[in-house]
Amino acid sequence: MVVWSLRAKIRFSAIYSRHFIFALQFFSNHLVDNYEPKDHKPFKWIPVPELSEKKSIMDEIVIFLLDGFKNQESQMYLHVANNGYVYDNTLKVFPGYPLLLKGALYITDNSFIHQAYLLQLLSFLINTGLFILAADIIYSLSRLVLRDEYLAYKAALLFCINPSSVFFSAHYAETFFSLCLFLGLYFLEKNGMGILSAVFLAVASFTKDVGFLNLIFIAYFSMKNVAVETILFVRKRKNGKSPEKSIPDIFQDIWASTFFPGICNVLAATVPFVFFQWFSYTAYCVRSTNNFHADLLKNGKFRKMPPMPNENISSWCMDDTPMSYFYIHSTYGNFGIAQFRDIDELPLLLLSLPAIVLIGSQIYNFFLVNRRYALRFGLIDNALLGIPKLRVPPLVPTQSLPRETFIYLFHSIVLVVATSIIYPAQEVTRHLCSGSPILYWIAALATTPAQTSLVPILNLKDDNREEVANRVEKRLNLRNEHATILLQEKECGDMGNLVKFFFITSFLVGTGLYANDYPWA
Known part of the structure; x- marks a missing residue:
């Protein structure tokens, strides 16, 4: 019997979660009446060429199977991919994902299906494939940052059933954005600031506006490199040792390893945003x-x-x-918190509260455990200062993530504030799920039973050993494509149970609401 690796289990979980989302939207779409808004007229995609009354068999199949995914903002993505930026409210959608769909449409034969339905089919298939890759990459990124096999595996499984999961299968940019972001962060953590991190962060910025916030990671890694080089040089001089390099050499090294790559990565994160604003001006303000x-x-x-x-x-x-x-x-977007003018709209605000509370509680726990490190903005390690390294408290009892996650927590604060101001409050969770791995890391730690022993990673290159897999996953599960510890672990405390309830309920109910065009999805 085949014994699956942890990475293979994650891929299977990603595949089956997409199958489940597809089935759930299908039944919801056909069994429940769609919501009809009374106070506003939602954006509607106008397919070109015009839809004919006579439809092919493939047209009917796509309508029958995938019509529940074609709701809300997905209409804008399909419209831009089909027609370009015709109406000014479509400028809310950044061009990365529509261009990907446009390219796929260009190389696909549409002689057997209308272009509009082919576009929907391609969008669903592309998002499914990209989601599997994103689950794989968040596992690799989590191994690099958390340095624990159990938490990395659990985080990837939670990504597969994230609270905004339906948007990762519908005609949205969430999956493509997440994949590019996770790849950019992975190469940033693994190799430092280089070409690969710049390319993927640039594509992320071209795909969603919150990609602009990736500047936070670039600035942090740049400052950390400068701090390390400077402190090591000063310590050697202070101890009376002759430094191997002179001050000009140090500045040259900092320029080569930090400033120049940092500038390139900053440009990669900002140029797409600036370019899109320039395009908008030339398209809408110039004859x-x-x-x-x-x-x-x-x-x-x-x-x-x-x-x-x-x-x-x-x-x-x-x-x-x-x-x-x-x-x-x-x-056109109900500008953030300012949209709440009536008590009836309060439930929309509450939809994002669980995710925000999770992040807030983790920031509190992290500061209790790593106060000095946090006050130094995570730039300087005790070892660099010649101070004995503090003993790292166990993660599960303290419910505090490793201190390497500091910059991810800081980024999540900025992300929550920015999206709360700019977007309708109920969309904050969606942007958190696609724009940061931190929610999955917090949930992985919160749902870890107290008696579970974590599995520190000693060799990052070795992720397929059966011995390690047996310490993380149950033996029977490793011989089964479907079963994982995610729903089998019972004793994970009140907070862990609430986190599971939040993820699973949002996964199920959110999909059903979205398929019927309810605004609370």
């Missing part, structure tokens, strides 16, 4: 010769079409620094 399809022109009420009279130009075009970003979110 254009674009010829749009007649079916799109009929719906110009969604946008002031170029070419356009000067008096109809969007107000942001007249700003000293004409940026569409804040205008689009404030005009």
Whole structure:
């Protein structure tokens, strides 16, 4: 009988979770009536060429199987992939994922299916494939940062059933963004700032606006490299030892290893955002010769079409620094916390509360255990200062992640604040699930039974040994594609049970609500 490795188990979990999401949206879509909003008109994708009344067999199959995924903001992604940026409210969607769909559509034969339905099919298949890769990569990243096989494995399994899981299968950019982000962070942790980290972080920034916050990681790794080089040099001089390098040599090393790669990575994270703002300005504020399809022109009420009279130009075009970003979110996106004007909207705010509480509690626990390290912003290790290294308290009793996760916790704070201000509050969890691995690490630690022994990683290259797998996963599970410890572990405390309840309930209920177009998904 085959004994599966932990990495193989993660891949199977990712595959089966996508199958389950697909089945759940299918039954929800066909058994429950769709929600019909009364107070606003949601964006609707206008497929080009126009849909005909006579549909092929493949058209009918896609409608029958995948129609539950074509709701809410996914309409914008499909519209941009199909037609480009025709209406100004579609500027809320960054171009990375639509371009990926457009490229896949270009190389695929659509003679047997209408282009609109082929686009939906490709989106679902691409997201499924990318999700499996993302689960694999978050496992590799977790091994690098957490240095524990059990926690890394558990975090990857939790990613497969994350609270916003339906958005990773629907026509959204979440899966593509997560994959690029995790790859960028993986290469940043493994090799430092280099070409690979720059490329993947650039693609992430081109895919979602919150990718701009990856600058935090780049700045942190740059400052840490400078701090290490400087402290080592000063210590040698202070101890009367002759440094191997002079001050000019140190500056040269810092430039070569930190400043230059850092500048390249900063440009990689910022240029996509700046480029998209420039594109928006040229597309919507400058007279254009674009010829749009007649079916799109009929719906110009969604946008002031170029070419356009000067008096109809969007107000942001007249700003000293004409940026569409804040205008689009404030005009079309219910600008964050400011949207709450009625007590009836309070449940929408509560939807993101569990994830925010999890992060807040971890920050509190982390500061209790690593106060001095946190106050030094995680830049300076005791060993570098010549101070005896403090004994690291056990992770499970303290419920504090390793101190290597400091910058990820800091990034999550900024991510929560930024998305709470810019996006509707109920979307904060979605951005946390796709924009950071920290939620999965916190959940992995919280759901670890007190009697469980963690499995420190001694060799990062060795992730397939059966001996290690047996210490993490149950022997019978390693011979079974479906079963994992995730739902089998019982004694994980009140917090652990609440975390499991949050993940599983959101996974199930959220998918059903989304498939029927409810805003609480």
